[in-house]
Amino acid sequence: MTTTLPSYDDVVARYEPVIGLETHVELGTRTKMFCGCRTDFGGEPNTRVCPVCLGLPGSLPVVNKAAVEATIRIGLALNCSIAEWCRFARKNYFYPDMPKNYQISQYDEPICVDGYLDVEVNGETVRIGIERVHMEEDTGKTLHVGGATGRIHGATESLVDYNRAGIPLVEIVTKPIPGTGELAPEIARAYVTELRDVIRSLGVSDVRMEEGSLRCDVNTSLNLPGQEWGTRTETKNVNSLRSVERAVRSEMLRQASVLDAGGRITQETRHFHEDTGDTTPGRSKETATDYRYFPEPDLVPIAPDPAWVAELKAALPELPRVHRRRLQEQWGLSDLDMQSVLNAGAVELIEQTVAAGATPAAARKWWLGELSRRANETGVELTDVGATPEQVAELQGLVDAGKLNDKLARTVLEGVVAGEGSPTEIMTSRNLEVVSDTGALTAAVDEAIAANPDIADKIRSGKVAAAGALVGAVMKTTRGQADAKTVRELILARLNVEA
Numbered sequence: 001m002t003t004t005l006p007s008y009d010d011v012v013a014r015y016e017p018v019i020g021l022e023t024h025v026e027l028g029t030r031t032k033m034f035c036g037c038r039t040d041f042g043g044e045p046n047t048r049v050c051p052v053c054l055g056l057p058g059s060l061p062v063v064n065k066a067a068v069e070a071t072i073r074i075g076l077a078l079n080c081s082i083a084e085w086c087r088f089a090r091k092n093y094f095y096p097d098m099p100k101n102y103q104i105s106q107y108d109e110p111i112c113v114d115g116y117l118d119v120e121v122n123g124e125t126v127r128i129g130i131e132r133v134h135m136e137e138d139t140g141k142t143l144h145v146g147g148a149t150g151r152i153h154g155a156t157e158s159l160v161d162y163n164r165a166g167i168p169l170v171e172i173v174t175k176p177i178p179g180t181g182e183l184a185p186e187i188a189r190a191y192v193t194e195l196r197d198v199i200r201s202l203g204v205s206d207v208r209m210e211e212g213s214l215r216c217d218v219n220t221s222l223n224l225p226g227q228e229w230g231t232r233t234e235t236k237n238v239n240s241l242r243s244v245e246r247a248v249r250s251e252m253l254r255q256a257s258v259l260d261a262g263g264r265i266t267q268e269t270r271h272f273h274e275d276t277g278d279t280t281p282g283r284s285k286e287t288a289t290d291y292r293y294f295p296e297p298d299l300v301p302i303a304p305d306p307a308w309v310a311e312l313k314a315a316l317p318e319l320p321r322v323h324r325r326r327l328q329e330q331w332g333l334s335d336l337d338m339q340s341v342l343n344a345g346a347v348e349l350i351e352q353t354v355a356a357g358a359t360p361a362a363a364r365k366w367w368l369g370e371l372s373r374r375a376n377e378t379g380v381e382l383t384d385v386g387a388t389p390e391q392v393a394e395l396q397g398l399v400d401a402g403k404l405n406d407k408l409a410r411t412v413l414e415g416v417v418a419g420e421g422s423p424t425e426i427m428t429s430r431n432l433e434v435v436s437d438t439g440a441l442t443a444a445v446d447e448a449i450a451a452n453p454d455i456a457d458k459i460r461s462g463k464v465a466a467a468g469a470l471v472g473a474v475m476k477t478t479r480g481q482a483d484a485k486t487v488r489e490l491i492l493a494r495l496n497v498e499a
């Protein structure tokens with residue numbers, strides 16, 4: 001079915017969206033959720049497995065305490081209540097990359113419930129309710145080979161790698177989020193961004209969406225104002241922050257066009273396609289009864305000691321929102337300036353540059369100026385642009401010491417980004433240091449005065465502005481490596497003119 005999609009403005013004028021997000025986070029524990037197998041990425045297929053994570057008969061799981069601790073810390077950071085008693089449950093379904101044919105998860109007795117996360121969108125705080133945070137295990141990975149697309153259609157065979165099977169996962173489920181109106185896509189993105197930052201600050205996961213250690217499913221529905229909430233769809237495969245935003249928007253447009261044509265929305269999972277920004281239908285959505293949940297008989301219930309939970313709570317690090325507010329104050333930035341730092345993804349980079357010795361203003365200038373421009377041009381994240389905070393601080397140190405002017409510093413930075421070495425090394429090897437030897441400069445100044453007697457006369461008669469032309473001449477003979485301010489002062493001094 002091809003229909004013309006309505007415009008976004010038209011959709012939000014007529015429909016109200018309700019969104020919800022389910023986020024899976026792979027914990028960075030050393031071993032798996034229920035066995036001692038290593039979790040680090042990149043082993044040969046099926047080398048990090050044992051009878052437990054392969055689900056062999058007679059093997060018994062044992063809960064990883066570090067994973068429980070990490071989950072409780074996530075729950076606490078999301079303002080949840082921590083259950084004094086909870087259980088694991090079996091979620092039964094067949095899938096070849098799931099060796100036991102059930103997944104150990106949590107169902108009606110999750111470890112963390114009823115919290116919230118405050119996020120900022122356009123300077124406003126939006127409180128997102130957290131329904132639950134629970135523990136489960138990851139599945140293996142299926143590789144379809146022999147086809148052009150890597151999908152099962154057209155493949156000649158499928159291979160399964162169980163290295164990932166049993167890696168601890170935490171699932172964070174929001175309450176439904178109504179009332180967002182046209183901001184639904186931005187709020188979804190802001191939530192995932194903030195959640196990622198919170199989890200990163202706890203040090204329990206590397207939360208890299210592109211590597212799958214943070215995965216997001218986006219629920220979307222539309223209803224007419226004043227009416228019941230509509231049927232929701234669940235969009236999967238959303239693996240970047242930008243895609244979270246696009247997935248909500250594209251699903252709102254699609255659902256509106258179906259509803260406009262008098263159709264009904266089917267409750268189903270949909271797949272997001274990075275290239276087109278569209279979603280296509282996946283399987284029709286199972287309901288909880290399809291999974292035949294029951295309490296996991298091989299594991300004892302978990303009853304975290306309230307004293308331990310209180311200890312974990314007291315030891316939580318400063319959370320990103322509080323941390324950002326403190327930095328904004330320290331750096332003396334307006335809300336607007338801080339917002340541009342956030343949008344550029346430069347908070348930590350500036351913080352580390354300042355820690356390496358630069359002033360906040362200088363650090364911000366480099367990261368938001370030259371380096372952001374380069375990141376945009378080459379389509380990479382600022383963190384991958386090729387310069388480190390230490391290098392930027394070193395570069396600024398050379399500027400502050402008068403060894404580089406702004407223009408030369410940008411040339412040195414080019415070298416840094418190209419991997420030629422440290423700023424000092426590049427300055428030396430490319431002979432870019434500012435000419436600060438007054439003798440050499442004075443000679444260049446005298447030469448410029450001698451070559452331009454008419455301009456020199458103008459300056460002598462009081463037209464100080466004419467000095468610019470002589471400064472230009474000196475900069476030319478020194479290949480831009482003189483400090484323009486010093487040159488100007490020298491010219492005026494040689495001509496006995498007050499500055």
Ligand SMILES: [Zn+2]
Nearest residue numbers: 035037050053
């Ligand atoms: Zn194992």
